[in-house]
Amino acid sequence: MNEITIRPADWSKDNSEIRRIRESVFIAEQSVPPELEWDAEDAVADHFLAYEGDYPIGTARLLPDGHIGRVSVLKDWRGLKVGDQLIRTVIETAEKRGLRQQMLSAQVHATSFYEKLGFTVVSGEFLDAGIPHVDMVRVSE
Template sequence: MHDITVESGTWQGLGTDAARVRETVFVRELGIDAPLVSDEADLVAVHVVAYRGGDAVAAARLLPDGAIGRLAVLADARGVGIGSLILHALIAHAERRGDRCVWLYAQRDAVPFYLRHAFSVVGEPFYEAGVEHVEMSRRLDVETSKTNRRS
């Protein structure tokens, strides 16, 4: 994965690339209605986009309340760890800003991925945008991240 770069920033800076990835994965592949793929929360979120050879191949966001969402990886970029890079970047950002926990709504098929990244299932499955999801959360070691930041 030496040709993968990950950038963090605002919707103004990364929104075009993030929206392109979301459109491909959520709208075209999963059949989710386009208006449900972006919302006003994008304006206050931290966005992370992964690039391969200069092209956006994955994206996700972190909201001020610790919610991770809209994680999407293009089909031809799956299975090589790009989703993990995106998730690690969002978790690191949450730790740096002092969040004690991050949480998300995982699609049923993605639950094993999040379990491998120390997330736990919270509650019962539910449907959102016609897709089965389950809430998951992960506690963060804020004190350790603060100590590491000073090193």
């Protein structure tokens, strides 16, 4: 395996790679309806891409209010700390922008992953696109 790198992405320029990853993870694997996956917030969000070598394998976005979302890593690269590196990069970017609080809606099965990164569950369980989620918050020191 090559080294994993994370870089900021441009929604216009990197759209096809971001879409390919999110369509694979959310629409194909998790049966999220396309109309729920794509929203107007993509145009105002900061996007990130994770690469193995030159191949994009993961993505996430950061909204101006500190919400992190659309975190996705292609199946063959899960369990290799790609998501960890991706979220740490997003948190670092948020903190540099003065966003001391980061929020996200996590799929319930992923809560322990986010807890290891400093997030705390702040809601009961709810369904989003038919998938159980909880809201989580992380406050920077």
